[in-house]
Amino acid sequence: MDDKKKFWSGRIRDAAPYVPGEQPKDKKYVKLNTNENPYPPSPKVAEAVAAVARGDLRLYPDPECADLRRAIGEFYGLTPDHVFVGNGSDEVLAFSFLAFTDSETPAVFPDVTYSFYPVYGEFFAAPCRIVPVREDFTIPLEELQKDDGTVVLTNPNAPTGICLGLTDVRRILEANPHHVVILDEAYIDFGGESAMKLLPEYENLLVVQTFSKSRSLAGLRVGYALGSPGLIAALTAVKDSVNSYTLDRLALAAARASVEDRDYFYDTCAAIAKTREKTAEKLKSLGFTVLPSKANFVFAAHETAPGKVLFRALRDRGVLVRYFDKPRIDNFLRITIGTDGEMEILLKTLADILEDLK
Amino acid sequence: MDDKKKFWSGRIRDAAPYVPGEQPKDKKYVKLNTNENPYPPSPKVAEAVAAVARGDLRLYPDPECADLRRAIGEFYGLTPDHVFVGNGSDEVLAFSFLAFTDSETPAVFPDVTYSFYPVYGEFFAAPCRIVPVREDFTIPLEELQKDDGTVVLTNPNAPTGICLGLTDVRRILEANPHHVVILDEAYIDFGGESAMKLLPEYENLLVVQTFSKSRSLAGLRVGYALGSPGLIAALTAVKDSVNSYTLDRLALAAARASVEDRDYFYDTCAAIAKTREKTAEKLKSLGFTVLPSKANFVFAAHETAPGKVLFRALRDRGVLVRYFDKPRIDNFLRITIGTDGEMEILLKTLADILEDLK
Numbered sequence: 068m069d070d071k072k073k074f075w076s077g078r079i080r081d082a083a084p085y086v087p088g089e090q091p092k093d094k095k096y097v098k099l100n101t102n103e104n105p106y107p108p109s110p111k112v113a114e115a116v117a118a119v120a121r122g123d124l125r126l127y128p129d130p131e132c133a134d135l136r137r138a139i140g141e142f143y144g145l146t147p148d149h150v151f152v153g154n155g156s157d158e159v160l161a162f163s164f165l166a167f168t169d170s171e172t173p174a175v176f177p178d179v180t181y182s183f184y185p186v187y188g189e190f191f192a193a194p195c196r197i198v199p200v201r202e203d204f205t206i207p208l209e210e211l212q213k214d215d216g217t218v219v220l221t222n223p224n225a226p227t228g229i230c231l232g233l234t235d236v237r238r239i240l241e242a243n244p245h246h247v248v249i250l251d252e253a254y255i256d257f258g259g260e261s262a263m264k265l266l267p268e269y270e271n272l273l274v275v276q277t278f279s280k281s282r283s284l285a286g287l288r289v290g291y292a293l294g295s296p297g298l299i300a301a302l303t304a305v306k307d308s309v310n311s312y313t314l315d316r317l318a319l320a321a322a323r324a325s326v327e328d329r330d331y332f333y334d335t336c337a338a339i340a341k342t343r344e345k346t347a348e349k350l351k352s353l354g355f356t357v358l359p360s361k362a363n364f365v366f367a368a369h370e371t372a373p374g375k376v377l378f379r380a381l382r383d384r385g386v387l388v389r390y391f392d393k394p395r396i397d398n399f400l401r402i403t404i405g406t407d408g409e410m411e412i413l414l415k416t417l418a419d420i421l422e423d424l425k
Numbered sequence: 426m427d428d429k430k431k432f433w434s435g436r437i438r439d440a441a442p443y444v445p446g447e448q449p450k451d452k453k454y455v456k457l458n459t460n461e462n463p464y465p466p467s468p469k470v471a472e473a474v475a476a477v478a479r480g481d482l483r484l485y486p487d488p489e490c491a492d493l494r495r496a497i498g499e500f501y502g503l504t505p506d507h508v509f510v511g512n513g514s515d516e517v518l519a520f521s522f523l524a525f526t527d528s529e530t531p532a533v534f535p536d537v538t539y540s541f542y543p544v545y546g547e548f549f550a551a552p553c554r555i556v557p558v559r560e561d562f563t564i565p566l567e568e569l570q571k572d573d574g575t576v577v578l579t580n581p582n583a584p585t586g587i588c589l590g591l592t593d594v595r596r597i598l599e600a601n602p603h604h605v606v607i608l609d610e611a612y613i614d615f616g617g618e619s620a621m622k623l624l625p626e627y628e629n630l631l632v633v634q635t636f637s638k639s640r641s642l643a644g645l646r647v648g649y650a651l652g653s654p655g656l657i658a659a660l661t662a663v664k665d666s667v668n669s670y671t672l673d674r675l676a677l678a679a680a681r682a683s684v685e686d687r688d689y690f691y692d693t694c695a696a697i698a699k700t701r702e703k704t705a706e707k708l709k710s711l712g713f714t715v716l717p718s719k720a721n722f723v724f725a726a727h728e729t730a731p732g733k734v735l736f737r738a739l740r741d742r743g744v745l746v747r748y749f750d751k752p753r754i755d756n757f758l759r760i761t762i763g764t765d766g767e768m769e770i771l772l773k774t775l776a777d778i779l780e781d782l783k
Binding site: 070071072073074075076077078079082084085086087090098101103104105106107108112113116117119120121123124125126127128129130154155157158161165166167168169170171172186187189190246247271279283284285286287288296297298300301304305306307308309310311312313314315316317318321 | 428429430431432433434435436437440442443444445448456459461462463464465466470471474475477478479481482483484485486487488512513515516519523524525526527528529530544545547548604605629637641642643644645646654655656658659662663664665666667668669670671672673674675676679
């Protein structure tokens with residue numbers, strides 16, 4: 068055994084942790100690799116944070132996060148017992164695996180999706196049934212209608228950007244009456260339709276969202292889940308078995324200020340959706356296949372230039388995108404939608420690279 | 426089965442989560458129930474937070490938390506690969522259970538200690554060997570020298586305040602060469618001697634500390650572990666299997682500002698230790714037995730008035746302390762050390778209550 072690992076538990080000795088997109092510090096990049104929002108958060112956020120920083124940081128935060136849960140609930144027309152909040156949607160998803168999967172309740176998800184799911188499955192000892200997506204990256208829905216485990220579905224999917232409509236989501240919910248269906252809607256605000264509307268009808272539905280993308284607060288770490296009170300109570304039981312206070316006073320106040328500034332939120336989401344559509348068109352005219360995206364990124368493969376070559380050439384020229392060296396998607400680039408100006412730099416740089424490759 | 430729990434995993438269906446001290450909102454209390462620091466954090470904290478709030482909150486934080494780990498390392502004379510940081514020491518402890526216990530590696534800890542340990546043990550399916558403390562609440566050290574599991578020791582212990590010296594800690598480390606010894610030093614800065622000094626000698630030692638107590642930042646949620654690089658790598662593997670970004674940009678900056686303001690830290694810790702000694706003397710003169718404490722609280726039982734009666738009477742009169750309705754300690758009050766003024770209110774109120782009970 069590796070000597071470094073001699074005190075390690077069985078659980079981690081062979082674990083293959085998630086690897087987040089790189090956050091390089093060597094130079095300034097046009098950073099289009101981790102689906103951050105190019106616009107700053109609502110200006111109300113900094114005000115709220117400064118006020119709390121001058122206040123009672125010496126005291127524990129509210130372990131029930133009542134004010135934030137109420138504010139999120141009000142945004143969606145739900146009472147606070149339908150809202151769970153956590154330290155980023157990654158924590159909410161990890162807690163969901165702990166709450167709704169076990170050795171007899173597998174997790175069911177597509178092979179091309181958020182790559183943290185198989186990590187959670189392995190780490191928390193939940194068997195996983197992995198559903199291969201079709202050649203065109205759409206998901207064979209019949210494979211998610213077997214009522215044999217907890218369905219976990221990123222919608223819009225990552226890294227493809229493809230979004231299921233509510234008719235399909237409803238079909239999946241109907242077909243799994245004995246299991247939870249988790250909709251990871253990290254990217255829903257950029258053009259998809261949230262399954263949140265179906266909450267009054269389905270007590271097996273859990274919708275997970277985040278402040279990291281559409282609310283420009285990746286640096287804050289706040290995510291949340293919306294669901295029936297029984298599901299929310301399950302997540303709370305997990306939280307209280309791991310860490311009573313997952314959200315600090317600054318994050319609670321910042322997230323609340325953000326969710327209360329509705330106009331700013333709608334405006335920035337609309338701007339990104341508009342930039343996405345323009346960018347997709349221009350990528351196509353450069354010879355890219357671009358999957359239809361409802362997210363704040365596009366997933367694109369060039370007709371001749373390999374994805375890995377483009378990824379490296381872009382990086383060398385100061386533009387960071389995300390590349391997954393995995394079967395089926397290793398010819399694609401996942402490109403975050405930045406400002407119009409950033410996308411012009413991307414497109415110009417890509418055009419130069421493609422010219423050089425000729 | 427309870428209908429509310431119908432989708433719950435086996436793991437949580439019978440879980441008994443940790444219950445934190447109450448954070449009542451009904452009125453203003455003299456709050457001496459959750460071991461918060463009565464002094465505000467270093468004034469540098471609010472400055473650092475305001476600067477970050479105006480900065481790049483739209484971007485993910487550094488998943489490696491390099492700057493904060495370096496700052497903590499510098500404070501203790503350690504390189505960053507000896508430092509792990511997490512979302513409160515509760516998260517660091519939860520990750521430590523995941524990293525260093527499993528079905529074949531039990532957790533070993535006293536019966537009177539931090540009540541989150543048995544919760545972690547049950548939740549993460551680690552067997553627990555629980556060592557009864559003696560009549561005087563000291564720990565029978567020979568029971569921690571069997572090299573049969575991961576030893577978890579709060580030092581100073583909670584809720585007793587009793588602190589082991591380094592000679593005893595060294596004996597435990599020597600006796601457990603094949604197992605990790607976790608020293609939970611949440612309260613060490615108020616008068617105990619940190620086992621941190623023994624790190625160069627023992628690669629099985631993990632010291633866990635927090636910003637919540639001695640650094641007046643309970644509202645921030647930052648904790649850390651100091652240990653050999655192999656142990657730190659284990660905690661990092663756990664983190665990267667659960668949540669890549671556990672600390673947000675605000676918390677990272679605030680904690681760093683705090684750890685860099687050394688004088689403020691030493692001054693407030695010394696003030697609290699002084700108030701503790703005065704308070705203990707006065708409690709004794711009111712007829713209390715007070716266990717010898719090196720923490721920012723005292724654990725005290727009155728010679729005639731039952732703990733539960735005193736707890737309730739104090740609460741009715743606006744003073745909150747912590748009461749544990751558990752065998753062996755159900756006659757005690759755990760009283761956080763506040764300012765001198767707060768302790769005068771406590772002592773006066775106790776004197777009044779005892780007078781009324783006569």
